[in-house]
Amino acid sequence: MNALDNAELSIDQIDGICFVSSSSPYSEKSLASMLAQYLDAKRDVFAIDQIGTTKSLDGIQLMLDSISSGRLNMVLLVASDDKRGMTGDVFEFLFGAGAGALILTKDKIMAEVLGYSNFCSDFTSAWRPNGFKKLMRHDDFRLEREAGYTPHIIKAINGLISQLKLDRSHIDHLVLDQVYPELCPRVAYSLGLDPAKVLRNSDLAKLIGYAGAAGVLLNLINVLENSAPGELAVCATYGFGSGASAMAIRILERPKLKISISSYLNSKEYIDYLRYAKLMGIIQKPEFGERTSAWGASGAQLHEAEAQASKLIGYRCRQCKSVNFPGGGFCIDCGSTQLERVKLPREGEIITYNIQKVLPYGPEEELAYCVARIDPHGTR
DSSP states (O other), X not given: OHHHHHHTOOGGGOOEEEEEESOOSOSSOOHHHHHXXXXXXXXXOEEEEEESOOOHHHHHHHHHHHHHTTSOSEEEEEEEEEOOBOTTSHHHHHBOEEEEEEEEESSSOSEEEEEEEEEOOOOOSEEOOTTOSSBEEOSOXXXXXXXXXXXXXXXXXXXXXXXXXXXXXXXXXXXXXXXXXXGHHHHXXXXXOOHHHHTTXXXXXXXXXXXXXXXXXXXXXXHHHTOOTTOEEEEEEEETTTEEEEEEEEEOSOOOXXXXXXXXXXXXXXXXXXXXXXXXXSSOOOOOSXXXXXXXXXXXXXXXXXXXXXXXXXXXXXXXXXEESSOXXXXXXXXXXOEEEEEOOSOOEXXXXXXXXXXGGOTTOEEEXXXXXXXXXXXX
């Protein structure tokens, strides 16, 4: 939504959606299709997933190829990950979560891709077995430093520089996948670049942790927010067991964003490890009451629940025209059972709210309840 708002576009103008992630909870379900449903995209939108890798630059290149061929015109590319390490492992402290989005098109662009290079390798120092949420890794960090991240990133970027015949002195920004933030200056030195200059706006991992597929996109967006027209950014992504990719981007216009990354960083909240452990499921919360299992629900019930989860659905009375939310079997104003589904706006005005502390789960758990008026129907 932020990407669409910043570009002043409606979802109807998007004809392609690409979702890149290495932490999808599904083995067989499309995240891109789910996103299209939540955004209320056109039914004929081209939705594709790039799952099992953190190399979001590959997704950008694939979508740009589709745009160049004329197959697509405007693509929403989203990269999102929730990276987790084993409890007590260094990955638990290095990893984080995040999401970034770009609008890809040929018209009215603020940055252009000059070229792309790939270094393919199945070298694996960390992996996530099927069914696991957390990454496992080899014990020796030197393995990653000497044979993994560092040489793979350097080879991908050197290949890009050679391909485009770039002058290294003209590189203004180096946007790296920050699996290991302490190795980024070493990569810059090895490329003949000044880390203090080229890494100055691309070190978000120190604040939010390694965000997987979203990491490079978030750093690139931060660079765009703090760059000048004509500057050159070289980006590189790295994937455990999938090599590295590099891309050169020329910045044509500094974006004027309504919602910036800095606004999110400035609204951060620090929590202690106990609350983190509860949120991440490391400490299991007790279950209270009975919960309906998805296995026991009918297909119609699941479809209705999914529709309500992805957008606000109200029910207009055919008799008195009152709009009811949430839906029931009859109109709350006239009692008629003649109701039809209507899509409600995403924005409204909160009239009153209350925040409850739920003690059975712990005093730090909060539930927010509100009464809101949704224009133009006046639905509450």
